[in-house]
Amino acid sequence: MPKPISYLDKKLGRYLGQFAAAPHQRLLQQIGMLLSAVRSQGHSCLPLSVLDEVAGAFELELIENWREQWRLLLDSEPNLVGTGSGSQPLQYRDGKLYFQRDDHAEDQISKRLIQHANGSRLYAERDLESALDRLFQGSDTGTLGQRQAALAAASNPLAMILGGPGTGKTTTVVKLLAVILEQALALKPLYNILLLAPTGKAAARLGQSIKAQRNGLDVSEAIRAAIPSSAKTLHRALEWRGGSFSRNARNPLVADLIVVDEASMIDTRLMLGLVEAVPKHCQLLLLGDAHQLASVEAGSVLSDLELAAKDPSSLLHSGYTKLTHSYRFNQDSGIGALASAINLGNTADIARIFDTFSDELTWSETLDSEALSQPYYKYLAAIEDGAAPEQIYAYYNEWRVLCAVREGEFGLSGLNALIEIALAAKFNLDIESRFYSGLPVMITQNDYLQELFNGDIGLILEVDGELRAFFEAEDGTMKSLLAARLPHVEKAFAMTVHKSQGSEFNECALVLPERARRETISRELIYTAITRAKKAFKLMGSEVTLLDGVTTSTQRFSGLASRLIRSEV
Ligand SMILES: Nc1ncnc2c1ncn2[C@@H]1O[C@H](COP(=O)(O)OP(=O)(O)OP(=O)(O)O)[C@@H](O)[C@H]1O
Numbered sequence: 001m002p003k004p005i006s007y008l009d010k011k012l013g014r015y016l017g018q019f020a021a022a023p024h025q026r027l028l029q030q031i032g033m034l035l036s037a038v039r040s041q042g043h044s045c046l047p048l049s050v051l052d053e054v055a056g057a058f059e060l061e062l063i064e065n066w067r068e069q070w071r072l073l074l075d076s077e078p079n080l081v082g083t084g085s086g087s088q089p090l091q092y093r094d095g096k097l098y099f100q101r102d103d104h105a106e107d108q109i110s111k112r113l114i115q116h117a118n119g120s121r122l123y124a125e126r127d128l129e130s131a132l133d134r135l136f137q138g139s140d141t142g143t144l145g146q147r148q149a150a151l152a153a154a155s156n157p158l159a160m161i162l163g164g165p166g167t168g169k170t171t172t173v174v175k176l177l178a179v180i181l182e183q184a185l186a187l188k189p190l191y192n193i194l195l196l197a198p199t200g201k202a203a204a205r206l207g208q209s210i211k212a213q214r215n216g217l218d219v220s221e222a223i224r225a226a227i228p229s230s231a232k233t234l235h236r237a238l239e240w241r242g243g244s245f246s247r248n249a250r251n252p253l254v255a256d257l258i259v260v261d262e263a264s265m266i267d268t269r270l271m272l273g274l275v276e277a278v279p280k281h282c283q284l285l286l287l288g289d290a291h292q293l294a295s296v297e298a299g300s301v302l303s304d305l306e307l308a309a310k311d312p313s314s315l316l317h318s319g320y321t322k323l324t325h326s327y328r329f330n331q332d333s334g335i336g337a338l339a340s341a342i343n344l345g346n347t348a349d350i351a352r353i354f355d356t357f358s359d360e361l362t363w364s365e366t367l368d369s370e371a372l373s374q375p376y377y378k379y380l381a382a383i384e385d386g387a388a389p390e391q392i393y394a395y396y397n398e399w400r401v402l403c404a405v406r407e408g409e410f411g412l413s414g415l416n417a418l419i420e421i422a423l424a425a426k427f428n429l430d431i432e433s434r435f436y437s438g439l440p441v442m443i444t445q446n447d448y449l450q451e452l453f454n455g456d457i458g459l460i461l462e463v464d465g466e467l468r469a470f471f472e473a474e475d476g477t478m479k480s481l482l483a484a485r486l487p488h489v490e491k492a493f494a495m496t497v498h499k500s501q502g503s504e505f506n507e508c509a510l511v512l513p514e515r516a517r518r519e520t521i522s523r524e525l526i527y528t529a530i531t532r533a534k535k536a537f538k539l540m541g542s543e544v545t546l547l548d549g550v551t552t553s554t555q556r557f558s559g560l561a562s563r564l565i566r567s568e569v
Helices: 007-017 022-040 048-057 066-076 100-117 125-135 141-155 169-187 200-214 221-226 268-277 301-310 334-343 347-356 369-384 389-396 412-424 523-530 543-550 560-566
Strands: 090-093 096-099 158-163 193-197 257-260 283-288 320-323 361-364 399-403 440-443 457-463 466-472 478-482 489-491 494-496 505-511 533-540
Touching (some): 007 022, 022 048, 022 066, 100 158, 100 560, 125 169, 141 158, 141 320, 158 169, 158 301, 169 200, 169 221, 169 257, 193 200, 200 466, 283 301, 301 320, 334 361, 334 523, 347 361, 347 543, 369 399, 369 533, 389 457, 389 466, 389 478, 399 412, 412 489, 412 494, 505 523, 523 533, 523 543
Parallel strands (some): 158 283, 158 320, 257 283, 361 533, 399 494, 399 505, 505 533
Antiparallel strands (some): 090 096, 440 457, 440 489, 457 466, 466 478
């Protein structure tokens, strides 16, 4: 379905066009509009090899002979269009057109990562072997892969351990931290490890998993105590001050090793902030699953990095490992089988997988408010019984309804209203009020003073006659504030798949819209939704929408992977 060019994109195109000489104005306007339009869809640049298709998708008729005109424009407008790394508003390199900021960001990210990857190897393999043998016992393929990943990550200044849910990324990292600490603390008394994630929820999960897993390690008490178990959000660690980060190349982070989880959620700007603030001597380890949805903002950083790292000639190659054996979803798991069929775009097997694993997977073509709301009964009953906030929070996290779009009956607001009404028929919920006991809310705007970040989830509970919002802090404890002091929030019985990244639930449902624009439902979105569920998954949506989504794989235009492969130190 064609998408109209927005008012803002048109305005930007016209603005750029006016600076060109008369014969080039129209083309610059058109190309500027299209660049702005693809940028707002998450692309970092516009390859001119696909300009005809992109113009068609936006129903824009390009001027005749645009290729020839473009060549003339490049020759005669050097103040408007640079050839990469310049200060002109547009940069054209390798056949791709960028806004200056995006070109600069890709340039800096690739240069800094390559410089980092080329840093000195910190530990020799032979020094690591005995610790790895002790910590990675077992000769199954999964464990051997994890041992290999730990070895690669310990010996490279820039490393990536990627893999789907339950492949043991966290398990590997806990052991890796122990191995590195054993080496590092033998050389110097203090070694700083920073654990980071893009969202508060993902940071809390990382901290909790590390805390749980470090107890079982065969290491000394001193090493166990030195393994950190609290993680921060990237924004908090980089000290975001409404417009820029206080941590940067002049004021870098204080760390010897930085581990970043859920790296698929990192957009280009955030990655630039991170790489600028990583000190030269510090090891950087990225964890994530590149098959998940790309970041909300522009860029596809993790999949670009993975694409580059897979190339044996790339400097990123030696630090990269992909874990493929899932300990959570084995061959007999419906969620595992469905997720891998979706990943491969294998539409023929989907219906059979739902039939085979009918205890774990259900699919209804119609919206069922009872099925969406009933799993919240336990959570609301716990509130009525006066249970502790931690317990209530745990029940709330057992179930979630996910949606692909924000608007309409099948979108965020429609589903939240549907579930709310169904729950109010069973429980005493004051759903006419802005806040009421039992309402889950999601923060939609960062509030630095109150340390609340976009995507954080709070539960409104009544305490001594006051409505308070309870949040899980990054260290796993609960913190609360008066509901009236909350910044912008939205209801969170249902949430978008984008916002669910970094979270997991025992069970979840994905509601697909009746008819969707192709770019809103993608293979990555469906895969991300399914892999949020640990035990059972419900799909609500038509076969047409599902199959259309599974066959649409989102590829974002970017030049980062090729810059990383070709980059010279
Ligand atoms: N080598 C192994 N042998 C046995 N069990 C393992 C192994 N590695 C991981 N597991 C178990 O598999 C489960 C998932 O591991 P882990 O949490 O490390 O995976 P993950 O990749 O970090 O998952 P997610 O991305 O969902 O957080 C855990 O219960 C863990 O104990």
